Amino acid sequence: MTKGIWVFVEHRENLIKKVVFETLSEARKIADQIEDELCAVLIGKSNDSLVESLSEYGVDKIYLAENDVLKTYTTDGFTNVMSDLIRKYEPRALLIGCTINGRDLAAQVAQRLATGLLTDCTGIEVIDSQLVFTRPIYAGKATVKASCKTNPVIATIRPNTFAAVQNKKDPKIVKTVTDCGNIRQVVIDAVRQVSQRPELTEANVVVTGGRGIKGPENFKLLEELADVLGGAVGASRASVDAGWAPHSMQVGQTGKTVSPTLYIACGVSGAIQHFAGMSSSKCIFAINNDPEANIFKIADYGIVGDLFEVVPLLTEEFKKL
Numbered sequence: 335m336t337k338g339i340w341v342f343v344e345h346r347e348n349l350i351k352k353v354v355f356e357t358l359s360e361a362r363k364i365a366d367q368i369e370d371e372l373c374a375v376l377i378g379k380s381n382d383s384l385v386e387s388l389s390e391y392g393v394d395k396i397y398l399a400e401n402d403v404l405k406t407y408t409t410d411g412f413t414n415v416m417s418d419l420i421r422k423y424e425p426r427a428l429l430i431g432c433t434i435n436g437r438d439l440a441a442q443v444a445q446r447l448a449t450g451l452l453t454d455c456t457g458i459e460v461i462d463s464q465l466v467f468t469r470p471i472y473a474g475k476a477t478v479k480a481s482c483k484t485n486p487v488i489a490t491i492r493p494n495t496f497a498a499v500q501n502k503k504d505p506k507i508v509k510t511v512t513d514c515g516n517i518r519q520v521v522i523d524a525v526r527q528v529s530q531r532p533e534l535t536e537a538n539v540v541v542t543g544g545r546g547i548k549g550p551e552n553f554k555l556l557e558e559l560a561d562v563l564g565g566a567v568g569a570s571r572a573s574v575d576a577g578w579a580p581h582s583m584q585v586g587q588t589g590k591t592v593s594p595t596l597y598i599a600c601g602v603s604g605a606i607q608h609f610a611g612m613s614s615s616k617c618i619f620a621i622n623n624d625p626e627a628n629i630f631k632i633a634d635y636g637i638v639g640d641l642f643e644v645v646p647l648l649t650e651e652f653k654k655l
């Protein structure tokens with residue numbers, strides 16, 4: 335009998351990713367429905383503050399797998415440990431945030447255990463005691479509901495999809511013996527871009543610049559607007575390909591998927607591949623000087639105008655609020 339809904343706890347520099355809390359909150363509801371337990375799996379170096387944060391989100395049990403070699407994420411190390419834990423405890427499901435590391439881990443573990451993987455899910459429900467996941471297909475044009483016949487089902491969860499709701503519990507801590515197996519990668523150094531802005535996939539507001547921004551120097555305009563709104567700055571592939579922004583800022587099919595409360599597209603035409611990365615934004619606002627631009631078909635609000643006039647005006651107005 336498989337038992338437990340597991341959520342992988344992605345953390346870095348003593349901070350747990352927001353998507354973990356969002357996933358735990360949704361998984362708590364599902365666990366209550368099927369009277370199962372909600373477990374967090376913390377691999378790497380843990381500490382009281384990480385455990386404390388998890389206990390705020392309704393976790394029944396925390397599996398701790400600690401080992402110095404797991405201090406930073408490596409595909410081999412985390413896959414070996416997670417696969418062994420799953421073999422030992424046989425959970426019903428493993429939910430992982432759809433982040434860069436999360437996608438890597440989910441695919442590796444699913445392959446290792448020859449079990450089903452559903453990616454980039456935006457909904458979870460219980461139908462006939464089965465976990466059923468909603469996921470966008472055809473670049474967000476449609477959604478499907480899917481379940482897996484194999485156990486455990488592994489699913490990656492799109493950030494910013496579920497609300498993180500606090501629900502204090504006193505979780506049982508299970509320290510597991512950690513044999514990390516053969517690890518072929520060694521992380522020598524991690525060079526981080528220092529930014530005061532939120533991470534693109536976790537931001538509540540995203541301001542994106544397309545080819546209409548006309549050059550790298552003009553991203554400053556978008557940064558000013560993003561800063562007033564506490565948001566992050568994204569880029570279309572055309573801007574990235576032109577060398578105006580790094581690939582880490584690209585939104586779309588071959589970039590990042592974002593689901594902010596507000597998505598402001600500036601000088602973006604609204605190609606299907608761009609749509610794939612931002613269609614689940616709660617409110618889409620477009621600024622484009624072409625009234626026929628495709629982006630207006632999907633936008634909730636739009637301004638037909640020159641972004642070089644509109645964006646500074648918006649920034650000034652938002653500053654007054």
Ligand code: FAD
Binds near residue numbers: 586607
């Ligand atoms: P354009 O299509 O050139 O649009 C620029 C817009 O700016 C126009 O609508 C124009 O009217 C407007 N504009 C110009 N000047 C101004 C101004 N002064 N004020 C206001 N508006 C102005 N694209 C992505 O974005 N992300 C992806 O991940 C991605 N993956 C892809 C994967 C594949 C396999 C393929 C084939 C394509 C992919 N693309 C992706 C590319 C995609 O098809 C489009 O080419 C790209 O999104 C266009 O970017 P854009 O909207 O910035 O540029």
